[in-house]
Amino acid sequence: MPENHLKIVFFGTSDFAVPAxxxxxxxxxxxxxxxxxxxxxxxxxxxxxxxxxxxxALENNIPTLExxxxxxxxxxxxxxxxxxxxxxxxxxxGKIIPSRYLEIPKYGFINIHPSLLPKxxxxxxxxxxxxxxxxETGVSIMLIDEQMDHGPILGIxxxxxxxxxxxxxxxxxxxxxxxxxxxxxxxxxxxGEIKPQEQNHSQATLTKMITREDGHIDWNRPAEEIYxxxxxxxxxxxxxxxxxxxxRLAKAYGGARVGGxxxxxxxxxxxxxxxxxxxxxxxxxxxxNNDIAVATxxxxxxxxxxxxxxxxxxxxxxxxxxxxxxxxxILE
Numbered sequence: 001m002p003e004n005h006l007k008i009v010f011f012g013t014s015d016f017a018v019p020a021x022x023x024x025x026x027x028x029x030x031x032x033x034x035x036x037x038x039x040x041x042x043x044x045x046x047x048x049x050x051x052x053x054x055x056x057a058l059e060n061n062i063p064t065l066e067x068x069x070x071x072x073x074x075x076x077x078x079x080x081x082x083x084x085x086x087x088x089x090x091x092x093x094g095k096i097i098p099s100r101y102l103e104i105p106k107y108g109f110i111n112i113h114p115s116l117l118p119k120x121x122x123x124x125x126x127x128x129x130x131x132x133x134x135x136e137t138g139v140s141i142m143l144i145d146e147q148m149d150h151g152p153i154l155g156i157x158x159x160x161x162x163x164x165x166x167x168x169x170x171x172x173x174x175x176x177x178x179x180x181x182x183x184x185x186x187x188x189x190x191x192g193e194i195k196p197q198e199q200n201h202s203q204a205t206l207t208k209m210i211t212r213e214d215g216h217i218d219w220n221r222p223a224e225e226i227y228x229x230x231x232x233x234x235x236x237x238x239x240x241x242x243x244x245x246x247x248r249l250a251k252a253y254g255g256a257r258v259g260g261x262x263x264x265x266x267x268x269x270x271x272x273x274x275x276x277x278x279x280x281x282x283x284x285x286x287x288x289n290n291d292i293a294v295a296t297x298x299x300x301x302x303x304x305x306x307x308x309x310x311x312x313x314x315x316x317x318x319x320x321x322x323x324x325x326x327x328x329x330i331l332e
Contacts, residue, residue, distance in 0.1 A: 152196030
């Protein structure tokens with residue numbers, strides 16, 4: 001079957017899925033329908049917003065389906081069977097596809113996964129690669145089976161993970177790479193030129209759901225690890241620490257603090273340095289040359305963009321201008 005005659009249903013929700021859907025449309029693939037997660041309240045005003053994939057689908061007059069529960073929604077399953085797609089493509093949909101759906105399309109379900117499978121299966125492959133300080137990751141195109149990110153591989157491509165890469169930038173670049181790989185892989189798979197290759201399951205590693213608590217910074221860790229945490233977990237769920245308001249060291253580096261109410265300090269961006277902080281208390285804020293730095297287990301961490309609870313995001317130097325007591329405080 002020529003690929004431009006395939007009946008395709010696209011499953012996707014987040015920004016990561018948008019380049020893949022755009023590429024399919026640009027290359028003339030007929031998309032029968034888009035399945036995305038239901039609209040959810042977003043932002044401080046909790047306004048209900050369509051997913052990025054739904055926005056693109058509406059702009060291209062593609063029917064959009066938003067089932068709340070694939071497993072138990074019998075009406076949606078009947079509708080999906082009636083569509084009778086030849087192929088389904090999944091990119092950052094956010095829900096497990098039940099096995100009874102997998103049996104319907106002739107060519108199965110293809111998933112775009114942002115890691116070098118079998119490494120980093122699961123919900124947070126990009127964050128985990130950055131957290132671990134990896135210098136390389138990639139994108140895998142795979143067939144979906146009943147287990148998470150377990151199916152055979154159709155295509156894979158590598159990506160250099162630079163030490164300056166933050167999550168959002170990495171996600172955007174991997175999404176584009178995944179879209180390119182999909183367009184290259186799809187006709188070869190349909191024609192039989194590509195044969196699915198089983199993963200080496202003995203080398204599989206799993207990732208976990210990232211929570212707000214994962215963003216709490218432990219200043220007893222080396223600066224490099226904290227920097228990777230900041231790169232990986234911004235903008236969501238964010239990295240944060242506690243600043244005790246009005247606290248200063250009672251004695252030079254003595255560690256004693258004076259009362260005060262704690263406030264959350266969000267660390268948006270940072271930078272590593274080779275400057276040794278010696279035996280300074282971990283979490284101590286100091287001026288280092290012309291920068292604002294925090295002592296860690298190993299070396300200082302330079303603060304760049306920060307945001308105090310209830311305030312605006314700003315450069316750390318500008319923050320100190322308005323909060324001189326910030327220096328010599330200890331972050332917890």
